[in-house]
Amino acid sequence: MKVHILDDWFDTLRTLPSFAALDGHEVTVWTDHVTETSTLADRLKDAEAICLFRERTAITADLLARLPKLRLISQRSVYPHVDVAACTAHGVVFCSNMGKQGPSVAAAELTFALILASARQIPQQMASLRAGTWQMGVGQSLCGRRLGLYGYGRIGKAVARYAEAFRMEVVWWSSETGRARAVADGAQVAESRDAFFVEADFVSVHVRLKPETQGIITLDDLLSMKPTASFVNTSRAGLVEEGALMAALEAGRPGRLALDVFEKEPITDPDDPLVNHPAVIATPHIGFVTEDELNSQFAEIYEQIVAYAAGAPVNVINPEVLGAAEAE
Incomplete structure (x- = not known):
């Protein structure tokens, strides 16, 4: 053929x-x-x-x-x-x-790499070093901090295993059936959706994009997060309410975003406001690219x-x- x-x-x-x-x-x-x-x-x-x-x-x-x-x-x-x-x-x-299929190890690995990069401000620290200004700020240790994983699936579970190795507290949110599976497996589920976002130091979303999950992460969800927290998305941009990321950045809640997916791809504008925002760590949809x-x-x-x-x-x-x- x-x-x-x-x-x-x-x-x-x-x-x-x-x-x-x-x-x-x-x-x-x-x-x-x-x-x-x-x-x-x-x-x-x-x-x-x-x-x-x-x-x-x-x-x-x-x-x-x-x-x-x-x-x-x-x-x-x-x-x-x-x-x-x-x-x-x-x-x-x-x-x-x-x-x-088995979980995408590559996507799970990138997710945790972004969590680490956000916590320790790695791209910003590199830029500061190259600019001759040495350190630019103080990062966060992962040990003891709460990671909220939205979506009880294969990739999320792989990320959870990495987080547990770093002695993070892993808390889940998902659909009703997903939460039921998590409880049956002995995993910790948040008391409520609101508590999931409010109490997390990091939130990472791992949900398949379908009509019923479009915009499942709302601006209100993001605004309820701590100003010291990070939101991570290596799944699909459509899972987040359109325009919510920039609005959240302007409000300073959460304080940082780590993104591998975007509403319009590929991004070829070197001045893209989301990619260039100082509170954003961005990679060009490389979650599966190994x-x-x-x-x-x-x-x-x-x-x-x-x-x-x-x-x-x-x-x-x-x-x-x-x-x-x-x-x-």
Whole structure:
């Protein structure tokens, strides 16, 4: 098959062990990001299969209408960027592994790195040193401080294990069912949602973005936090009420933000007010961007291509396409 891989910005995937799964296929890797539909359609005009790199490129009805040779789209995890109905209408099989994968160690590690960086003001201290002014302030020790984890899932649990190694107090909040699971596991759940935010020294959110979780973290939640506290988000920007982060910064509650995700990505404005705010530590959505994580994720994506080519597709989101093909 003619397989195209989109948005591999650093040409990493072909260097990883999992890439060997595509031996025997004609593979094209695109290392830049294109949003204009006609340009993208021209690039992919001969593609029979497309591998998506997370949610970097939207698959729209307009684009699919211009790709008559396309038979398969393969990716991993959630798919708000893919028009599944349009895939079905154009006879394109859409595969995405939605199974219970192990926790993203990379995302959990970055989360805790941001917690440490915020507590010890590492970027600000580095800037002060480079400016010749030596120290710029006094940081916080993590030992004995309260970490509030919002969302009782796999990544949050991994972060909790790191926090416990630092002898932090870990307190949870989640949906009603999530809180019930936490209690059953013997974890400490906050007395109330309000108490969760008010009493935490650090709050980190680990919730999957869905229509019902859009804006789940409100401005009032942030304003209730201590002026000495930090809010960390390595999940999705849409989990936070639009505009709430800048409003919270202006109010000084919480005192610091540590962010890996943003409302509009990528951010290319060097003067972006959120990224440049002195109380913000920001990274460019690198929570999953490690060689190890990409190798694991794309092994699953390639497996779906190999299975389709062998006539036994797996993880099909729109199986009605397969039924239509058999009817023909």
